[in-house]
Amino acid sequence: MLQTIVPEAYKIDFLDVPVPKVGNDQVLIKIKRVGICGSDIQVYHGKHKYMTFPIVQGHEVAGIITEVGKNIERFKIGDKVTVQPQNVCGKCYPCSIGRYNVCENLRVMGIHDPGMCVEYFLVNASKVLKLPNDMEFDTGALVEPTAVGVHAVKKIGEIKGSNVVVLGAGAIGNLTAQAAKALGANKVMITDIKDKRLDIAKNSDIDYCINTMKVDLGDAIKEHFGSKGADAIIDCAAVKATINQAIYNARRASKIIVVGNFKEKIEIEMPMLQRQEIDLIGVMMYIEEDFKDAINLLQENKIKTDGIITNYFDIRQFKEAYDYIDNHMDDVIKVMLKLED
Ligand SMILES: [Zn+2]
Numbered sequence: 001m002l003q004t005i006v007p008e009a010y011k012i013d014f015l016d017v018p019v020p021k022v023g024n025d026q027v028l029i030k031i032k033r034v035g036i037c038g039s040d041i042q043v044y045h046g047k048h049k050y051m052t053f054p055i056v057q058g059h060e061v062a063g064i065i066t067e068v069g070k071n072i073e074r075f076k077i078g079d080k081v082t083v084q085p086q087n088v089c090g091k092c093y094p095c096s097i098g099r100y101n102v103c104e105n106l107r108v109m110g111i112h113d114p115g116m117c118v119e120y121f122l123v124n125a126s127k128v129l130k131l132p133n134d135m136e137f138d139t140g141a142l143v144e145p146t147a148v149g150v151h152a153v154k155k156i157g158e159i160k161g162s163n164v165v166v167l168g169a170g171a172i173g174n175l176t177a178q179a180a181k182a183l184g185a186n187k188v189m190i191t192d193i194k195d196k197r198l199d200i201a202k203n204s205d206i207d208y209c210i211n212t213m214k215v216d217l218g219d220a221i222k223e224h225f226g227s228k229g230a231d232a233i234i235d236c237a238a239v240k241a242t243i244n245q246a247i248y249n250a251r252r253a254s255k256i257i258v259v260g261n262f263k264e265k266i267e268i269e270m271p272m273l274q275r276q277e278i279d280l281i282g283v284m285m286y287i288e289e290d291f292k293d294a295i296n297l298l299q300e301n302k303i304k305t306d307g308i309i310t311n312y313f314d315i316r317q318f319k320e321a322y323d324y325i326d327n328h329m330d331d332v333i334k335v336m337l338k339l340e341d
């Protein structure tokens, strides 16, 4: 079977390896789609903080079960599935309170442990979630990034009736904004500096889509949310400009939630944060419940995927896909790798 591997930055090898043998607690999945995200690009560039080469990438997938271990009754051959790509220790303090997404020994498939850019992926069945039979593989591969958004939105706490701003209208930003709406937010505003991303957000039924190169965020919040302002601002861009934009425009006694991955240390307006008693909350990935909620929201069409996948490449064009992303940063939202029969 085909196995892709990144042996060093900017290089992808295509290997022919045996199909792995299924253990009693495992399932074998024929992978059909793999989404590429920002952290994959960081890994490919050799810039991801917690990675080592060589690595098999891929952590946003949809596929079909082709073999089931002896002890597994939950799945059968032909089931459509996705994978929750976190390997955790189950013993540390965060694990003991159910917050294994910040396990002290967290290993993410595709970043620390082998990922799913392979023809057949062997995995412990406990990491596998069933997708509805009529869900498209494309949608199934968007469950993982959607779960990121669901997890972030839950950190707001009482979401019903609240007004939410999401900074950054890439795939995660768009899905997070939609998750906020789907989970009960009153109105949701999304911002970006690229019109193309905002056009896609408009098609996703996000209430207000603001280009902050053209409109001041504070003015937009005042205009649309009135004097109460935003109850929460979710930073999905995570650069110095956006986190400080969040702090400057956050209402007193509100929340800022950081979803995007900062690549470096930055200076923030700490005195302002403190004086206005703003909660600054970091989030990391998701837990299984978020995955299940993401599957349901996508299935019920409460989160729409139209326009989010901007490009497809065959798995054999993996390198071309990365080259394309590097050269079309402004146009790309989500690039999907296809593995056909
Ligand atoms: Zn990702």
Ligand SMILES: [Zn+2]
Residues within 6 Å of the ligand: 088, 089, 090, 091, 092, 093, 094, 095, 100, 102, 103, 104, 105, 106
């Ligand atoms: Zn742990």
